[in-house]
Amino acid sequence: MKRRHTELVRSGSATGLRIPLCVLDATMGAVSTGRAFFFREPLDGAALRSSLARVLTSYPLLSGRAERDANGILHVLCNDSGVHFEEENSSVDMGSCTSALSGRPSLNAFLPRASVVRLVGQGIPLLAVKLTPLAGGGSVLGVHMKHVLADGRAYTQFLLDWAAEHRGLPYRTPCHDRWLLDGLADGAPSQEGKRNSRFVVASRREKYALLSRMALTAQQLRTTTCRFGASELHTMKQAATAHLPYGWISTSDALTAHLRHLFGRLRARSAASVERLGVLVDFSSYLKEIPENYWGNTITCTELRMTAGEMQDCSLGKTARLIRESVSENTAAHARDEIAYLREQRWAGRERKVMPRMLYRAYTNMLQVNDRAKLPFYDLDFGSGAPFRCALPHVPIPWAVQIMPTPEKDGSREVHLSLPKATAEALTGEPSWQAHLHKYA
Incomplete structure (x- = not known):
């Protein structure tokens, strides 16, 4: 019953x-x-x-x-x-x-x-x-x-x-002291009137137009999930490292580069069109003012821009290295400038108008990646064992990628893709695209 x-x-x-x-x-x-x-x-x-x-x-x-x-x-x-x-x-x-x-x-x-x-x-x-x-x-x-x-x-x-x-x-x-984060702006240069790369101050009309577009477009999206095994990712990273111009990359860098190349082909835009890659980054680890037990939001975004033609000519290793360099640009000074900009908007009474630029760019030329592969979802145990599956709801934003760990904890990844329905059908239904998706399997 x-x-x-x-x-x-x-x-x-x-x-x-x-x-x-x-x-x-x-x-x-x-x-x-x-x-x-x-x-x-x-x-x-x-x-x-x-x-x-x-x-x-x-x-x-x-x-x-x-x-x-x-x-x-x-x-x-x-x-x-x-x-x-x-x-x-x-x-x-x-x-x-x-x-x-x-x-x-x-x-x-x-x-x-x-x-x-x-x-x-x-x-x-x-x-x-x-x-x-x-x-x-x-x-x-x-x-x-x-x-x-x-x-x-x-x-x-x-x-x-x-x-x-x-x-x-x-x-x-x-630690719930939210002033610790706002206080980072005390030593930062004034950001009044400066344009910010991550946020935009939107009018009420622009804000609600975006929210309406999100609601309407959500019906035209489909979330598809694919899995990359540990050996597949190892081969992928080796392939990237083999023609890496210099430096170190992570497995996540190689996977993100691979997905960027794949979706660049799927989108099939003109060689001169700009393609943006937005990667969410946690900045808590490089801010000594923020204690390890701070509980709240400590994320920012890094953005890598290339034309479709440059991306097509770029090797997997070079793309992965550019992603690593872009992520590394998120320094403590960058975080302070970002907080200072947001605090200026609060003081000016514009806080409710601030919107992430990433939301706007999702409908034009951005691939958004949220890498959660290192989060211990599968350590959750209420006394009867860990979960065997962690599922995520549909993301109402196009061209959004969520990278998740797997219960095996062997280095494999589960990737959730929010795509236009036609693109999702091509990726999952056409053998040629599946072959490209898992070319390192």
């Missing part, structure tokens, strides 16, 4: 503090980031709610609510309004979840309900969870978290801390 249960999970320790989010947090908008973890063993809903309540004492923002002050600055009121926790039995069995993609149930059935267009309000949780016990055994744990609170690294750390609390293991108390 299908059973559904919904409740608010609270820590029981409301502080009433209003924590202002940093200027980088505020650029993330109302978007929620979703994950679904598939476990072969059943998870106990009551025990999960109990451990979630306990871990929320270390994560008061997650059980709070977002609000804006009189100046429009985004805060979180730590009033312990609670995390939405749904539990619903499913008639789907584990076999259906592991079947061919065409036979799998919709991922949305395993994710909690979450507003993707609203952020501020007492009824809008910043974290929502759904537990789905499967017919015949096994469970799916779905999570939605507002991006204004955390990037992928911090998101994963919260899940690992929740699992540690659940198992009675120690974990490090996170």
Whole structure:
């Protein structure tokens, strides 16, 4: 019999503090980031709610609510309004979840309900969870978290801390002092009036035109997933290194270069047209002012521009090296300048108008890559073993690549591609494109 249960999970320790989010947090908008973890063993809903309540004492923002002050600055009121926790039995069995993609149930059935267009309000949780016990055994744990609170690294750390609390293991108390990040701008040159390479100040009309375009275009996209085995990636990196002009590259550099070459051919633009590669980068490791336990958003973007003709003539190794150089340009000084620019916009009252340029360029000439391969998704263990699958919801942005680890932890990668439907059909259905995709297999 299908059973559904919904409740608010609270820590029981409301502080009433209003924590202002940093200027980088505020650029993330109302978007929620979703994950679904598939476990072969059943998870106990009551025990999960109990451990979630306990871990929320270390994560008061997650059980709070977002609000804006009189100046429009985004805060979180730590009033312990609670995390939405749904539990619903499913008639789907584990076999259906592991079947061919065409036979799998919709991922949305395993994710909690979450507003993707609203952020501020007492009824809008910043974290929502759904537990789905499967017919015949096994469970799916779905999570939605507002991006204004955390990037992928911090998101994963919260899940690992929740699992540690659940198992009675120690974990490090996170740092929620958002002024640490905003304070980086104190020593940076003034950015007033300067054009920023990553952000743009959009008018209300431009902002809503972009959001409307995203909503309309999302229906014309398809997410396809491919897997690159460890030996395939090893061969790919060797091939790149063989004609590398100089220096070191990572496996991720080689894979990103390979994908860039592939999509350059798929897009088939004129030789003179500019192609942009945007790679998301975590800058927390090279800022000594940010403690290791800082919990929030610490991501920026690097951009590599080449014409289609230059890219076609560029070897895999040289492209990988250019990507490595581009990523290396994200220095501490670069991060400070970026924070300074965003802080200037806040002081000028333009914070709500700031938008990532990457969103605009996704509809013109950009391939966006988010490499999460080093994040420990498959270390998540609530006492009955790690998940055998981590699934991501559809990305409503074209030409977006998400690189994920695999449960084998052998260096293989799972790559999620958000593509126009015609391109996705060509890539998955035509043997010549599949051969090119896996030319190093």
